[in-house]
Amino acid sequence: MKQAPQEAAKRTLTLRDVSEASGVSEMTVSRVLRNRGDVSDATRQKVLAAAKALGYVPNKIAGALASKRVNLVAVIIPSVSNMVFPEVLTGVSEVLDGTGLQPVVGLTNYLPEKEESVLYEMLSWRPSGVIIAGLEHTDAARAMLKNADIPVVEIMDVDGTPVDAMVGISHRRAGRMMAQAIAKAGYERIGFLGTKMPLDHRARKRFEGFTEALAKDGLEVADQEFYSGGSSLAKGREMTETILTRTEDLDFLYYSNDMIGAGGLLYCLDQGIDVPGQIGLAGFNGTELLDGLPIQLATMDAGRAETGRKAAEIIARRAENAETEGRVELSPKIQFGATLKR
Structure with a gap:
C-alpha cells in the first residue's frame, strides 16, 4: 500500500519573502510594515499587496527587542457584559485607529487578584501603554504600574491619586448631584438599591456622596437593598419588590x-x-437600554465614550513624546427623563 507523500515542512515567512514577492529591498519592506520612514504610495501598496497575498504577519515581538515595546495598548476592564465598558472601548478604538497602536483587552471580573494576574501577563508583552479601570489596585498591581516605564491612564474615576494619569468623573460629585435633585423635587423617603460595594469602588463613592448631600438637606436613606453578581432587569424587579414590600412608604x-x-x-x-407621582426613580450611566422603556428613566450620563477617547489620546500623545494632562475630569450630567419630578 502506497503511503501519501509527506507534506513539505512549513516554515515561517520572512521579510525576504515579501521583498522577493514585491521586488523591493527588505529594508523598504520593513519600513512599510512598521509604518516608518519615507516610502512612496506606489511602493507601499506594492509591499502591502505582496504581504497580504503571502499571508505574512510581522513578528512585532522580535521587532520590539530593540525598542523594548510593541504597538499594543493594554486595556484592562472588569467586564464586557456590563453595557458601560463596550462604550469605553469604542472611544479608545476611535482614537487609536490610524495611530499604529492596537488595543488589547483584559478582563478582571472586578476581582483584585484577577486584575493583578491580567496586568502581569499584559505587561510581559511590553505594551506601549496601559488603560485600566479604577484607581484602587493591590499593592503588587500598583507597583507593576509604577515600574512599567510606560504611560498609564486610570479611567472612570478621579476621586483619588493616580499612578500616572486619570480620566473620568468624580463619583462622589455624581452622587451629590443626584441627591440634590431628588431633595429639590420634594422626595423625602428614599431607598437605595445597588451592588455590594466592597469591590465596586465607584458605586461606593457615589453612595458616599449621595448620603452626604442628603444629610445636608436633613434627609437620609430610609432603606437599602444590595445584591451580588451581574446586573439584570429581573434582578431590578426582584429588588424593587423586596424593598417596597419591606418599606411601603418610600x-x-x-x-x-x-x-x-x-x-x-x-x-x-x-x-x-x-x-413619578407616587414614587420617583433614577439610575446611573445613561445607557441606550433606556431608550426602549415605556417611559424614560432618570439617570446620569458619565461620559463613557469620551472617557475612552481622552484616555487613548493621552497614550497616543505620549507615544509621540508630547506632554499631556495628568488629570482629566469630565462632568456628569443628570438626565431627568420622566421618573424624576423637576
Whole structure:
C-alpha cells in the first residue's frame, strides 16, 4: 500500500519573502510594515499587496527587542457584559485607529487578584501603554504600574491619586448631584438599591456622596437593598419588590445602575404605581437600554465614550513624546427623563 507523500515542512515567512514577492529591498519592506520612514504610495501598496497575498504577519515581538515595546495598548476592564465598558472601548478604538497602536483587552471580573494576574501577563508583552479601570489596585498591581516605564491612564474615576494619569468623573460629585435633585423635587423617603460595594469602588463613592448631600438637606436613606453578581432587569424587579414590600412608604428609589433601575421601573408600571407621582426613580450611566422603556428613566450620563477617547489620546500623545494632562475630569450630567419630578 502506497503511503501519501509527506507534506513539505512549513516554515515561517520572512521579510525576504515579501521583498522577493514585491521586488523591493527588505529594508523598504520593513519600513512599510512598521509604518516608518519615507516610502512612496506606489511602493507601499506594492509591499502591502505582496504581504497580504503571502499571508505574512510581522513578528512585532522580535521587532520590539530593540525598542523594548510593541504597538499594543493594554486595556484592562472588569467586564464586557456590563453595557458601560463596550462604550469605553469604542472611544479608545476611535482614537487609536490610524495611530499604529492596537488595543488589547483584559478582563478582571472586578476581582483584585484577577486584575493583578491580567496586568502581569499584559505587561510581559511590553505594551506601549496601559488603560485600566479604577484607581484602587493591590499593592503588587500598583507597583507593576509604577515600574512599567510606560504611560498609564486610570479611567472612570478621579476621586483619588493616580499612578500616572486619570480620566473620568468624580463619583462622589455624581452622587451629590443626584441627591440634590431628588431633595429639590420634594422626595423625602428614599431607598437605595445597588451592588455590594466592597469591590465596586465607584458605586461606593457615589453612595458616599449621595448620603452626604442628603444629610445636608436633613434627609437620609430610609432603606437599602444590595445584591451580588451581574446586573439584570429581573434582578431590578426582584429588588424593587423586596424593598417596597419591606418599606411601603418610600417615595424615591435610587439605583446604582440603569439595568436594575429599568427592571425597577417595569415592576412599578406592572403594579400600577404612579411614577413619578407616587414614587420617583433614577439610575446611573445613561445607557441606550433606556431608550426602549415605556417611559424614560432618570439617570446620569458619565461620559463613557469620551472617557475612552481622552484616555487613548493621552497614550497616543505620549507615544509621540508630547506632554499631556495628568488629570482629566469630565462632568456628569443628570438626565431627568420622566421618573424624576423637576
